[in-house]
Amino acid sequence: MELIKKTNIDFIGMRKFSFLVSGIMAIIGILGIIAIARGTANMGIDFSGGTSMQIKFAQPANSQAVRDALGKAGIKEVELQEVTGGNQILIKMHKSTGKSADAVADALKAGIPGNSFTVESSTEIGPSIGEKLKQDTLVAVALSMLGIILYIAWRFDFKFGVGAVVATMHDVLAMIAVFYVLHREVNILFITAVLTIAGYSLTDTVVVFDRIRENMHKSLKDPMLTIFNRSINETLSRTIITSVTTFLAAVSLYLFGGEVIHDFAFALVVGVVVATYSSIFVASPIVAVWEKKAVEVEAV
Amino acid sequence: MKGYTWRISLILIFIIASCVYLTPTLVDTLPTWWSGLLPKDKIHLGLDLQGGTHLVMEVETQKAVEGSLELIATDLEDSLNAQNLRFKKVARLGGDKVQLTLYDRGSADKVQAMVKKKYPDLEALPLVDEGGFVNMQLRINEKEAQARKDRAVAQALETIRNRIDQFGVSEPVIQREGINHIVVQLPGIKDPKRAIELIGKTARLEFKLVDESVNAATATAGSLPEDDELLFEKRTDPATGAVSETPLVVKKKAMITGELLTDAQIRIDSQYNQPYVAIEFNSTGARLFDQVTAANVGKRFAIVLDSNVYSAPVIRERISGGSAQISGSFTEKDAADLAIVLRAGSLPAPVKILQNITVGPSLGRDSIHKGLMAGLIGVVLVVGFMAMYYKISGMVANFGMVLNILFLMGALSALGATLTLPGIAAIVLLVGMSVDSNVLIFERIREELRLGKTPHAALDAGYDKAFLTIMDSHVTALITAAVLFQFGTGPVKGFAVSLSLGIIINLFTSLVSTKVIFDAFLERVHVKRLSI
Numbered sequence: 001m002e003l004i005k006k007t008n009i010d011f012i013g014m015r016k017f018s019f020l021v022s023g024i025m026a027i028i029g030i031l032g033i034i035a036i037a038r039g040t041a042n043m044g045i046d047f048s049g050g051t052s053m054q055i056k057f058a059q060p061a062n063s064q065a066v067r068d069a070l071g072k073a074g075i076k077e078v079e080l081q082e083v084t085g086g087n088q089i090l091i092k093m094h095k096s097t098g099k100s101a102d103a104v105a106d107a108l109k110a111g112i113p114g115n116s117f118t119v120e121s122s123t124e125i126g127p128s129i130g131e132k133l134k135q136d137t138l139v140a141v142a143l144s145m146l147g148i149i150l151y152i153a154w155r156f157d158f159k160f161g162v163g164a165v166v167a168t169m170h171d172v173l174a175m176i177a178v179f180y181v182l183h184r185e186v187n188i189l190f191i192t193a194v195l196t197i198a199g200y201s202l203t204d205t206v207v208v209f210d211r212i213r214e215n216m217h218k219s220l221k222d223p224m225l226t227i228f229n230r231s232i233n234e235t236l237s238r239t240i241i242t243s244v245t246t247f248l249a250a251v252s253l254y255l256f257g258g259e260v261i262h263d264f265a266f267a268l269v270v271g272v273v274v275a276t277y278s279s280i281f282v283a284s285p286i287v288a289v290w291e292k293k294a295v296e297v298e299a300v
Numbered sequence: 301m302k303g304y305t306w307r308i309s310l311i312l313i314f315i316i317a318s319c320v321y322l323t324p325t326l327v328d329t330l331p332t333w334w335s336g337l338l339p340k341d342k343i344h345l346g347l348d349l350q351g352g353t354h355l356v357m358e359v360e361t362q363k364a365v366e367g368s369l370e371l372i373a374t375d376l377e378d379s380l381n382a383q384n385l386r387f388k389k390v391a392r393l394g395g396d397k398v399q400l401t402l403y404d405r406g407s408a409d410k411v412q413a414m415v416k417k418k419y420p421d422l423e424a425l426p427l428v429d430e431g432g433f434v435n436m437q438l439r440i441n442e443k444e445a446q447a448r449k450d451r452a453v454a455q456a457l458e459t460i461r462n463r464i465d466q467f468g469v470s471e472p473v474i475q476r477e478g479i480n481h482i483v484v485q486l487p488g489i490k491d492p493k494r495a496i497e498l499i500g501k502t503a504r505l506e507f508k509l510v511d512e513s514v515n516a517a518t519a520t521a522g523s524l525p526e527d528d529e530l531l532f533e534k535r536t537d538p539a540t541g542a543v544s545e546t547p548l549v550v551k552k553k554a555m556i557t558g559e560l561l562t563d564a565q566i567r568i569d570s571q572y573n574q575p576y577v578a579i580e581f582n583s584t585g586a587r588l589f590d591q592v593t594a595a596n597v598g599k600r601f602a603i604v605l606d607s608n609v610y611s612a613p614v615i616r617e618r619i620s621g622g623s624a625q626i627s628g629s630f631t632e633k634d635a636a637d638l639a640i641v642l643r644a645g646s647l648p649a650p651v652k653i654l655q656n657i658t659v660g661p662s663l664g665r666d667s668i669h670k671g672l673m674a675g676l677i678g679v680v681l682v683v684g685f686m687a688m689y690y691k692i693s694g695m696v697a698n699f700g701m702v703l704n705i706l707f708l709m710g711a712l713s714a715l716g717a718t719l720t721l722p723g724i725a726a727i728v729l730l731v732g733m734s735v736d737s738n739v740l741i742f743e744r745i746r747e748e749l750r751l752g753k754t755p756h757a758a759l760d761a762g763y764d765k766a767f768l769t770i771m772d773s774h775v776t777a778l779i780t781a782a783v784l785f786q787f788g789t790g791p792v793k794g795f796a797v798s799l800s801l802g803i804i805i806n807l808f809t810s811l812v813s814t815k816v817i818f819d820a821f822l823e824r825v826h827v828k829r830l831s832i
């Protein structure tokens with residue numbers, strides 16, 4: 001079977017449109033980063049510090065009853081989320097007194113009598129841990145970006161390195177943008193997903209770059225844009241097929257992996273789509289435009 | 301192409317090794333002949349999968365320094381008394397000094413000489429005259445304070461380990477992290493709340509005389525004599541659960557402390573069926589206890605743990621022999637835990653819990669179940685897709701993917717790595733990503749076939765041309781996986797371990813395992829068309 005026959009699509013020619021889409025995504029992503037830095041985004045308690053609990057009731061319980069029970073005990077600033085199926089409720093507070101989880105359990109026992117519950121998990125994190133994690137995360141992101149630039153610069157030339165990094169940054173920003181717009185929680189697992197996708201996206205980009213380099217050696221006469229377009233088209237089939245298989249794996253994680261990694265799997269699904277898009281529409285066009293400009297300048 | 305015997309042997313060895321390492325995980329009871337060098341450990345599950353508690357604690361090391369300064373102050377007081385040197389007050393000042401308030405310069409010089417001899421590490425600041433007194437300040441230097449802090453963390457680690465051992469948790473992890481953090485992992489623990497209370501208790505036991513000359517009911521912290529302090533005795537009514545607090549004024553100075561204990565055991569009072577803790581002093585403690593009780597018959601003696609009065613019985617007679625008992629209003633569990641912390645010793649400084657992640661066992665089981673389910677469905681989807689798209693070649697790639705998972709699980713088991721829920725997610729993701737190398741190769745082969753090459757030539761050309769690209773793509777994926785591994789903790793580290801191992805193993809399976817199948821097949825059978 002062949003989904004994609006020999007194609008000849010002018011991807012580079014679509015750059016005006018794709019750059020516009022990517023630019024908007026990147027701007028939203030940057031807004032998301034600003035929101036994260038200012039702490040106004042939906043931050044996980046592993047970054048902000050606080051308490052989160054997963055509670056499983058014996059009988060159906062709605063979040064209003066839980067909110068009332070907690071309010072009666074003086075626990076006010078809580079975010080509640082009902083988990084579909086299994087009478088479960090997630091409780092999140094951006095404060096931790098070290099005994100918050102116990103206080104919540106006591107309040108529920110007193111406030112909702114007759115509906116017994118078990119605490120499936122509880123996490124309490126002090127603010128100092130969150131601060132350290134933020135710093136560690138920044139270092140990790142910076143280190144992986146640096147590693148990527150160094151490797152690509154060594155294997156290809158500088159322009160390709162920049163193209164790969166821009167495409168990777170684009171994916172990171174787009175994932176942040178999606179999470180920011182959908183108000184999904186930014187936690188350490190999300191960062192993990194972002195870095196994983198950065199690696200995946202880079203792989204996709206490198207495959208196209210490899211082909212471009214090969215074709216540049218093969219046909220020296222052809223104009224740059226033609227070679228770029230031909231290379232993207234030749235690798236298009238592989239890009240799509242790999243994306244499909246990875247996408248299938250990520251989707252089964254999203255649908256069947258359970259509540260704990262639901263957001264993580266969602267980030268992966270978004271990431272696979274974005275990474276595929278960027279390796280076709282962002283990475284190579286950037287290098288192509290740059291190369292073309294350089295050639296034009298030489299010609300003058 | 302020749303020389304595939306060694307490749308097939310290598311693959312077979314890996315398959316057998318993986319199966320051997322996975323056997324303890326997959327079968328419930330190992331057969332009797334399974335012994336000797338054969339592995340016996342199951343794959344380590346992270347706390348998120350097996351349930352348990354993960355704690356990060358900070359040792360408040362500054363308090364340890366302050367504590368040792370207070371000890372120095374008490375010791376100096378005793379020495380001054382012993383040498384008949386008159387002084388007004390000796391006390392800790394701030395976080396790094398002891399201040400002696402003396403009456404005149406003459407005695408100050410003598411004291412200075414004595415201090416120099418006794419505490420050469422303390423730095424004596426110039427004397428200051430103030431309000432008719434002479435103030436002498438001794439400062440602990442930075443290096444010494446640091447050494448004490450360091451020792452405090454090491455001691456706390458040891459004490460916590462002792463307590464957990466006595467509490468009985470299988471395979472706990474207790475380790476120091478950074479300067480003053482201690483990480484404790486208690487897998488499969490049933491009563492995390494009780495364990496945390498047990499671990500976090502400073503457990504500083506002190507015997508203090510009650511000052512009956514002050515009316516405790518009306519006393520406030522400000523109105524007390526300087527060497528007294530106000531403490532409370534908490535009593536819980538066993539029937540109603542109501543807590544009552546009785547104030548008590550006691551002497552600040554402890555007559556005897558918990559360091560002099562050799563043993564503590566829970567006992568049940570036969571008369572009232574009340575649990576209590578029987579304690580034994582060492583010889584120094586026994587002598588001191590004997591002296592103190594002899595000198596204070598008829599007075600009340602408060603038994604204080606971490607500034608809470610457990611009980612304050614009247615000393616009826618001199619107690620020699622070095623045994624005593626702590627009774628109070630506690631349950632059997634409380635008494636058992638108290639005995640444990642007294643036996644294991646007190647923490648040199650209080651600890652603060654910075655992070656407490658507790659996962660119940662049912663959520664862990666649920667996670668494993670769902671993770672496996674997602675993995676299985678992922679495998680079925682990918683296998684189906686590849687078989688449909690690349691036909692028989694697709695099945696070869698699928699075989700490679702299954703080998704990949706087998707090798708990865710075997711490697712995780714052999715290396716004693718910890719599998720977490722994100723780790724399972726990484727494996728599921730790898731199911732999709734690992735066929736990439738074969739997709740790259742197959743697409744190349746298809747291109748070569750289109751150019752009119754024979755199946756064999758197309759296959760070789762496909763592998764050759766895809767080789768560099770495969771290397772590149774694996775190295776780039778490894779860069780981010782390695783960074784994740786470096787900075788990640790717990791679940792994230794589990795993800796990074798699975799991912800990096802998977803990437804490395806995938807390189808092997810895609811370049812060796814699947815290729816050898818094609819080679820062996822094309823060698824034996826003359827094919828006109830490649831099923832791709």
